[in-house]
Amino acid sequence: MPDRAEAARRRMVRDCEILGRPVRIMEVCGTHTVAIFRSGIRASLPKGLTLLSGPGCPVCVTEQGYIDTVLELAQRDDVILATYGDMIRVPGTAGSLETVNRPGVRVVLSTDDALALARERPDRTVVFAAVGFETTTPATAVAVGQAAEEGVDNFCILSGHKRVVPAMAALLSDATNRIDAFLCPGHVSVIIGSEAYRPIARGFGRPCVVAGFEPVLILEAMAAICRQLLEGRAEVESLYSAVVRPEGNPRAMDLIDRYFEPCDGPWRGLGRIPEGSLRLRAEYERFDARRRFGLEERVAPEPAGCRCGDVLCGRIEPITCGLFGSRCTPDTPVGPCMVSSEGACSAWYKYGRRGGRNGAR
């Protein structure tokens, strides 16, 4: 394995030298963010090659208004708010699910658990905070389908589900975000398939390479990107073909499509993205918490001084943010990129010292 990694690194160094211009590669996957920092890959990158951590962590791209709506629901006596653990510490405008400390807040490991809560407590409405990319959306779809079938009417969801490819397109549509290529996410790609990136490769002329999580696989994917750039190609390549198929997981995609439809929606730092969000289809809107409780979509400002938005677009590195490491730390997070263990700021904070050149503070 070390030989393969070294070979990939050498190819990358040589190709970047011949290319003779700066190369900016964005990864769009929280697990890659952590793997890249942990392995110290950043320290071994060729001069002129910059790795950007994009909007790959679902918690990080969940907008402040959504968090505030979740907090509002959590305060209601007639509601049990079920959420994945990742969301518990994300600060809203007034506290987090952890600090509001309401008995009705329950951490669940799956949508199955949320639905079970609804069956156990017919006297309460169970609202599931449905966040995440295409990896978690099918699980929400299964729960909604089951609730509809079994008539579990006290179950509903607050959809914060998002679609990765429209976000990549939105990033490229803004010329100030200089991104030459994408290191595509591993697990999202398991669901949507590597072919889903074709519009990015063809339409925007940017290489898209799907990578696994081993450091050697990440290095090989980056080397494949550099080779494409050198040869003037912009193609979809999957170096994670043992797990990611071109067509993805058709069953999961069918489920998303049956219960959800794309809509424009806000992403933290990226603004409203055309077709970047998912809402329940009209025939299932009775399971939509916004409709059930008459909630408007809220727009809330970012916390003062927080630059998570710029971090998510690759415009600044976390250490450039004035709050980083002083007011904003993993113990006292101000923004979501520091809260989530998959967030770029959290990874910089934890591994920055070992991260080498790009990660040094």
Next chain:
Amino acid sequence: MCLAVPARIVELDGDRAVVDAMGNRWAIRTTLLPDAKLGDIVLVHAGFAIATVDEEEARQTWELFEQIEQLRTDETTGTEGAD
């Protein structure tokens, strides 16, 4: 949240399964992977199997998790982590 864990199916009844990873066992659904069989290693994400993986892929990920777990232990004992 993006984290997916490879685990072996040790019990299977319809689309409900029990999986095992590094000695930990828990209940999952195979709704998204209708062809999953007893003994298969599957990638589990938020309580659902999303793909079948081979032994080698699973072994690599399990090793990675062990290393991360070691790092976390180091962090709590103060030998690693942020300054």
